[in-house]
Amino acid sequence: MSSIDTLLRQLASAGEPAPLHEALVFLKTRLGREESRRAEATIPRRLRTVLALVDGRRSVQVLRTLLHSYRGLDDALDMLHKMGLIEPLPERWDLGPTGSD
Secondary structure, eight states, X not given: OOHHHHXXXXXXXXXXXXXXXXXXXXXXXXXXXXXXXXXXXXXXXXXXXXXXXXXXXXXXXXXXXXXXXOTTHHHHHHHHHHTTSEEEOOOOOXXXXXXXX
């Protein structure tokens, strides 16, 4: 059994992921970009499909629309996140109204 299979089994047995907010946006980490460019995949094809669609602009809701028949999208995103391949886009600080003080 490869080390990636072992890692996937450990991540899968970690329990149910927290529900994702539909507006949440993920972006690829350095490791995620490297994985996307590899000719030979080191992660399962289903996870690689989700990784390919993560671009720092698409929300979870948009990913659900694009992958409407994909079961376990929350699990896949959670697993990619735990593997260090994607991370949530940092939320912008609410600076309040702009203009005169």
